[in-house]
Amino acid sequence: RERCLVRERRWQTLAQNGWEQAAARKLGDEVDQIAITSERLGLDDVNTSALELEAYLCSFVDDHLLPNARDLTRLADMVNRLGNVLTDLSATATAEVHSLLT
Secondary structure, eight states: OHHHHHHHHHHHHHHHHOOOHHHHHHHHHHHHHHHHHHHHHTOHHHHHHHHHHHHHHHHHHTTTOOOOHHHHHHHHHHHHHHHHHHHHHHTSOOHHHHHHHO
16 A cells, blocks of 8 residues: 555656756665565466556666657556556455555
8 A cells, every 4th residue: 555655645746846867766666576575375366557657667667768748648558547447456355465465
C-alpha cells in the first residue's frame, strides 16, 4: 500500500509541478521495485503494467528528454493503469498481494 501511495505522490509531483529528471528517476525506481516484486510473485498483470511504464519513463530519464503533452498523457494513462491493477489486487486477501503492497 505504501509503495502505491509513493508512486502516486511521485507522479502527481511530475504532473503538477512540471517535469524534473530527479523526480522522474525516483518514480522509475518505485516502478522498478513493483516490477521486480510482481515478477517474483508471478503477478503477470502487475508486472506487465510496471515494465511498460518503466520502459517508457526510462526513455525520457535516460536520454534527459522532456516529454511533450502527448507523452505526458500517455505516461498518465500508464500510471493510472498500473494503479488500477494494484487497486484490483489490493481487494484480494492473499499473502502475495500483501507483500507486494507493503
